[in-house]
Amino acid sequence: MKLIVGLGNPGKEYEKTRHNVGFMVLERLSQEMNVSISNSKFKGEYVKFKYKGEDIILLKPMTYMNLSGESVIQVMNFFKLDVNDLLVIYDDLDMPVGKLRLRESGSAGGHNGIKSIIAHVGTQSFKRIRVGIDRHPQIKVVDYVLGRFRKEEQPLIEEGIENAVKAVQVYLDKDFHAAMNAFN
Secondary structure, three states: OEEEEEOOOOOHHHOOEHHHHHHHHHHHHHHHHOOOOOEEEOOEEEEEEEEOOEEEEEEEEOOOHHHHHHHHHHHHHHOOOOHHHEEEEEEEOOOOOOOEEEEOOOOOOOOHHHHHHHHHHOOOOOEEEEEEOOOOOOOOHHHHHOOEOOHHHHHHHHHHHHHHHHHHHHHHHOOHHHHHHHHO
16 A cells, blocks of 8 residues: 655645645646545545556645644554655755655655654655745745645646656566656
């Protein structure tokens, strides 16, 4: 069984903001997999389905970003998942818009959602796909990440979302190293 988590903030006001890239990737992935993330439990929205004989869970924590770990650990405990089964998809300020970076572990790098997950699962050794959102030198970080992509950034983030979905598919079809080799 694999747990794929997309990070974001719940609510209409946060839809399509930079900080919600993880939600955007999961929504696109659910369309590709022909499933709907419509169950509410574990302080999140989720769907459990079979993909090539394996159980897959897609989870969007509804706790707000800085408490994401609460939702993740509830799912892991309920389904008795190991941290090796966890993949987290989230935004990264330190990469150009739409660029991907796949890693098997690492620090939170200032990302509050990842800090929360590390605190709850007890390790920073879990798979992650970071999607670049860039940063703006004149805009405070909190205002920037809660802002929407500019018109000229739209094609870049769309490509990043598509590539993140493809990376997840390679991970599910082969393994995470194959996805890292293809998308890093």
